[in-house]
Amino acid sequence: HQPHQCHLILELQAASPQAEPQRQPQRRCRFCEKKPQLRRPKTGHAVCRDCFFWAFEAETHDTIVSSRMFSPGERVAIGASGGKDSTVLAYLLKTLNERHNYGLDLRLLAIDEGIAGYRDDSLDALRRTEVSLGLPLTIFTYRDLYGWTMDEVVRAAGRRSNCTFCGVFRRQALDRGAGHLKADKLATGHNADDVAETVVMNLLRGDAARLSRCADGVTHTGGGLPARCKPLKYAYEKEIVLYAYFKRLDYFATECLYAPAAYRGHARALVKDLERARPAALLHIIQAAEQIRFRTDARMPELDTCRLCGYVSSQPVCKACVLLDGLNSGNPRLAVGKSSACSAKQQQQRMLTDAGRNRAQCCGSAGARRGCSGSACAAAADS
Numbered sequence: 171h172q173p174h175q176c177h178l179i180l181e182l183q184a185a186s187p188q189a190e191p192q193r194q195p196q197r198r199c200r201f202c203e204k205k206p207q208l209r210r211p212k213t214g215h216a217v218c219r220d221c222f223f224w225a226f227e228a229e230t231h232d233t234i235v236s237s238r239m240f241s242p243g244e245r246v247a248i249g250a251s252g253g254k255d256s257t258v259l260a261y262l263l264k265t266l267n268e269r270h271n272y273g274l275d276l277r278l279l280a281i282d283e284g285i286a287g288y289r290d291d292s293l294d295a296l297r298r299t300e301v302s303l304g305l306p307l308t309i310f311t312y313r314d315l316y317g318w319t320m321d322e323v324v325r326a327a328g329r330r331s332n333c334t335f336c337g338v339f340r341r342q343a344l345d346r347g348a349g350h351l352k353a354d355k356l357a358t359g360h361n362a363d364d365v366a367e368t369v370v371m372n373l374l375r376g377d378a379a380r381l382s383r384c385a386d387g388v389t390h391t392g393g394g395l396p397a398r399c400k401p402l403k404y405a406y407e408k409e410i411v412l413y414a415y416f417k418r419l420d421y422f423a424t425e426c427l428y429a430p431a432a433y434r435g436h437a438r439a440l441v442k443d444l445e446r447a448r449p450a451a452l453l454h455i456i457q458a459a460e461q462i463r464f465r466t467d468a469r470m471p472e473l474d475t476c477r478l479c480g481y482v483s484s485q486p487v488c489k490a491c492v493l494l495d496g497l498n499s500g501n502p503r504l505a506v507g508k509s510s511a512c513s514a515k516q517q518q519q520r521m522l523t524d525a526g527r528n529r530a531q532c533c534g535s536a537g538a539r540r541g542c543s544g545s546a547c548a549a550a551a552d553s
């Protein structure tokens with residue numbers, strides 16, 4: 171485990187019953203006769219290691235069953251980065267699939283964004299997980315899908331907007347990867363902290379459309395894409411770290427070299443603060459978001475398909491294609507910036523005209539086979 175994760179473990183151990191003189195030390199685990207080894211960050215219960223495993227696994231099973239996340243016979247692509255959340259997710263899905271006979275065909279799906287010294291190392295950890303869990307791993311790279319690595323994007327666009335590029339590309343890359351694997355579902359390791367942050371962020375942005383679905387355990391993207399599932403949506407990040415630690419799971423613990431997005435950082439700090447004051451706050455934020463109902467006449471964006479790459483989009487041209495166009499035309503910042511509705515429309519119109527011309531000149535439907543890296547051709551290659 172890397173230093174910052176060890177720090178978290180020490181912090182958690184410091185909060186354990188043995189180390190807390192002012193609290194009455196508990197002699198017995200909350201659920202059995204054994205000595206407690208930790209205090210659960212989520213519930214405050216003093217528990218032994220085995221009962222912690224049992225509770226954590228039972229809660230994940232309950233999340234899966236209560237939201238009817240999977241059906242027997244489905245192929246599930248697990249978005250796996252080699253980090254703690256997705257490593258725990260892969261381990262849990264394999265364990266629960268066998269224990270409860272879900273009947274799922276599990277695959278590991280990784281996206282290599284091309285960040286030297288970060289993703290290459292985490293993929294090494296993931297390859298070890300592939301072997302230890304015996305789940306087949308497929309890796310897609312930004313370089314192959316978009317013609318750019320994130321290191322190159324950062325060199326071209328600077329560090330201010332790197333999370334925008336990376337997030338938009340990764341979302342689509344995971345959809346494309348899952349489509350390639352013919353997966354029915356795409357499971358990700360988003361945990362309770364991630365979901366609570368997203369709820370707060372969407373609330374602060376006044377983004378009603380995203381707020382209405384960001385706390386759902388299963389989200390249907392439409393357009394023939396596999397539904398996205400979050401089996402760890404009620405699992406606290408601290409408990410995921412403890413679970414991985416006690417199970418001795420092999421994962422890569424370093425943060426991305428390109429700092430996290432500024433705005434999400436505010437939401438994260440706020441949520442962590444609230445959790446410190448009252449641990450149940452995370453769950454309450456998620457449960458509150460699940461209950462929100464929108465007026466039936468509220469205008470929601472209508473989902474369609476991008477006319478360039480064929481993936482789901484609420485605009486004629488999707489965000490990934492717009493960002494890619496900015497990079498390829500040497501104007502990456504323009505693509506990220508908040509352009510007026512009018513100039514955004516003009517840019518999309520120009521892209522559609524250019525794409526029509528290019529396709530007629532070089533690609534057609536056979537373009538993908540000839541190695542064109544344009545997004546329209548990449549989509550044709552996928553389909």
Ligand SMILES: Nc1ncnc2c1ncn2[C@@H]1O[C@H](COP(=O)(O)OP(=O)(O)OP(=O)(O)O)[C@@H](O)[C@H]1O
Nearest residue numbers: 249250251253254255256257279280281358359360
């Ligand atoms: N490069 C990737 N390849 C495949 N899946 C990914 C990748 N990056 C993120 N994901 C999926 O999205 C989830 C949330 O991503 P996020 O960027 O928040 O990472 P994280 O919280 O560090 O998770 P992890 O600990 O799994 O890396 C991950 O748990 C994983 O399922």
